[in-house]
Amino acid sequence: xxxxxxxxxxxxxxxxxxxxxxxxxxxxxxxxxxxxxxxxxxxxxxxxxxxxxxxxxxxxxxxxxxxxxxxxxxxxxxxxxxxxxxxxxxxxxxxxxxxxxxxxxxxxxxxxxxxxxxxxxxxxxxxxxxxxxxxxxxxxxxxxxxxxxxxxxxxxxxxxxxxxxxxxxxxxxxxxxxxxxxxxxxxxxxxxxxxxxxxxxxxxxxxxxxxxxxxxxxxxxxxxxxxxxxxxxxxxxxxxxxxxxxxxxxxxxxxxxxxxxxxxxxxxxxxxxxxxxxxxxxxxxxxxxxxxxxxxxxxxxxxxxxxxxxxxxxxxxxxxxxxxxxxxxxxxxxxxxxxxxxxxxxxxxxxxxxxxxxxxxxxxxxxxxxxxxxxxxxxxxxxxxxxxxxxxxxxxxxxxxxxxxxxxxxxxxxxxxxxxxxxxxxxxxxxxxxxxxxxxxxxxxxxxxxxxxxxxxxx
Numbered sequence: 153x154x155x156x157x158x159x160x161x162x163x164x165x166x167x168x169x170x171x172x173x174x175x176x177x178x179x180x181x182x183x184x185x186x187x188x189x190x191x192x193x194x195x196x197x198x199x200x201x202x203x204x205x206x207x208x209x210x211x212x213x214x215x216x217x218x219x220x221x222x223x224x225x226x227x228x229x230x231x232x233x234x235x236x237x238x239x240x241x242x243x244x245x246x247x248x249x250x251x252x253x254x255x256x257x258x259x260x261x262x263x264x265x266x267x268x269x270x271x272x273x274x275x276x277x278x279x280x281x282x283x284x285x286x287x288x289x290x291x292x293x294x295x296x297x298x299x300x301x302x303x304x305x306x307x308x309x310x311x312x313x314x315x316x317x318x319x320x321x322x323x324x325x326x327x328x329x330x331x332x333x334x335x336x337x338x339x340x341x342x343x344x345x346x347x348x349x350x351x352x353x354x355x356x357x358x359x360x361x362x363x364x365x366x367x368x369x370x371x372x373x374x375x376x377x378x379x380x381x382x383x384x385x386x387x388x389x390x391x392x393x394x395x396x397x398x399x400x401x402x403x404x405x406x407x408x409x410x411x412x413x414x415x416x417x418x419x420x421x422x423x424x425x426x427x428x429x430x431x432x433x434x435x436x437x438x439x440x441x442x443x444x445x446x447x448x449x450x451x452x453x454x455x456x457x458x459x460x461x462x463x464x465x466x467x468x469x470x471x472x473x474x475x476x477x478x479x480x481x482x483x484x485x486x487x488x489x490x491x492x493x494x495x496x497x498x499x500x501x502x503x504x505x506x507x508x509x510x511x512x513x514x515x516x517x518x519x520x521x522x523x524x525x526x527x528x529x530x531x532x533x534x535x536x537x538x539x540x541x542x543x544x545x546x547x548x549x550x551x552x553x554x555x556x557x558x559x560x561x562x563x564x565x566x567x568x569x570x571x572x573x574x575x576x577x578x579x580x581x582x583x584x585x586x587x588x589x590x591x592x593x594x595x596x597x598x599x600x601x602x603x604x605x606x607x608x609x610x611x
Contacts, residue, residue, distance in 0.1 A: 155197040158185050175552070184560065189216025192581045192588050194565070205566045205578040205592045210380075210412045210528075211443035214489060215581035221489065222444045222482055229481040238266060238475040245480035252487055253449065256421050259430030263457035265467075266475030267448035270411035270437035271305030274374075276450045277435050278309050278328065279469045281372050281405050284456045287463035293371035293404070296328055297361055299335040301572045303381040304374065304409055313374050316381060316571050331361045335379050336387045337572065339521040339532055340539065347388040355394040367402040372433075374407040377423035383530030383575030384523050392427035405432040405456065411448070415439030416490065416582045418526035419499040426525070432456060442486040447479040495582050499526050502589060509593040516600050517610025527582055531600070533574040535609060541573050546607065550574065554606050555599070564595045576600070 153161060162185070163177040176183055185197045192215045194204050207213060229245060236243045250264040265280060267273045278296070285293040296313060298304065304313035311320055312328035315335075320326065334357055338344030343353060362370055373395055379385035399406040408431035413423030415436065420426060422434055433456065437448030452460075460467055490496060503526055510529055513519045520534035533550065535542050542550060551568040555576065559566055567577040580592060604610055 191215050191217050192584050202563045202565050205580050207579050207581050210579045211438040213439040213582045214442040215583045225481045225485040229477050243477050245477045246475040249480045249483050258425050260454040261451040263452040265450040268474050269448045271307045271310045273435035273437050273448040273450050274305045274310035275307045277433050284459045287459040295365045295369045296330045297373045298330050300332045301382040331365050333357050333361045336385045351388040351390045370404045372405045372407050373399050376409045377413045380412050382572030392429040396429045407433045410434045411437045416496050417528050441483045445479040445482040499582050506589050518604035528579050530575045530577045558599050562595045562599050
């Protein structure tokens with residue numbers, strides 16, 4: 153199909169995810185249809201090149217130039233065994249990948265339940281937690297604590313943890329009883345400039361929520377190392393150590409949702425390694441295969457796995473294509489490339505320079521805050537010098553009308569979001585060097601300067 157036929161056929165047949173279809177398929181607009189990739193760049197069906205500063209929604213850790221290696225891994229596995237489930241059987245790639253993950257993960261996260269993606273990983277983590285508590289004689293633990301504005305997935309269990317009301321209300325009562333507490337957004341918080349006081353207040357609120365729900369009824373506390381929704385919300389020092397201590401005190405499991413932060417996004421295999429804390433369960437997906445195939449995994453510690461092994465009954469959860477041999481072969485090759493090419497080391501070595509360059513954007517009147525870690529950053533956009541928020545009409549004009557078109561003209565893919573306040577996020581491929589990162593920030597500066605003028609900020 154040529155460019156025009158692709159546009160017409162998409163409009164007639166393709167339902168897009170999390171998309172306003174009326175706007176996406178407006179006859180006056182053009183859907184961005186990407187045709188190929190190379191390094192950190194992608195190309196549309198007209199041949200226009202864009203720097204993918206979002207890693208195709210936090211997934212393409214290695215960018216787009218490892219196709220030959222991945223094809224070789226896939227071809228070898230296709231000739232050996234194209235498919236087998238992990239339902240009461242197994243196959244070598246799943247076993248080898250589980251072994252490799254146990255080797256590179258922190259602490260005693262030695263056991264792996266494979267899934268096909270992030271929502272499935274969160275859903276599976278909850279069911280594994282429930283099986284654990286039933287097995288150890290604590291079936292009353294049916295509740296959870298999560299954070300406001302946090303996104304944990306769209307399946308009905310995972311949606312219960314998600315703290316974005318607009319994503320949930322149309323689907324009825326949540327499947328899980330979840331209490332939502334404050335996230336770690338220090339910008340505009342009254343004590344946000346005092347990390348110790350901010351941390352103490354957040355942990356105190358968490359404790360109040362636990363007491364209100366009943367400490368012996370809480371099964372899990374779930375959070376992302378750096379929260380995505382709201383714009384790369386970094387925890388204050390001591391926060392995760394406090395969550396770990398609280399979970400241990402009440403006998404709950406601590407779940408790190410690493411679907412975005414894992415596999416190098418923050419410069420470590422798990423983002424939580426930067427906090428010196430090991431969760432009981434970690435949910436992963438996206439970067440596990442560097443998006444060369446769809447796959448997720450739930451990492452479980454020895455204590456939880458021992459309860460499952462000793463329960464005398466089956467693990468009552470399964471996913472047909474989870475742990476697919478092709479996907480497992482791709483994940484193994486991706487991890488091999490990470491280690492061979494120093495991908496984690498690249499993120500660590502580039503982080504300080506990227507942070508410094510991004511903080512230069514604070515000189516623009518429309519940029520109120522810059523926050524993040526590793527290759528995961530957000531700029532919060534503000535309406536005036538007092539850092540006022542945009543109202544809904546202004547958000548629609550800025551985030552849904554002006555910025556997408558202006559970024560496209562600039563050859564830049566980034567993310568506009570307002571699940572919280574207005575932010576623009578970047579998450580470059582982890583293979584990006586200083587020149588690519590400089591180029592991204594330069595394009596961001598031009599786009600945001602024009603956006604400020606368009607919105608009359610600082611005029």
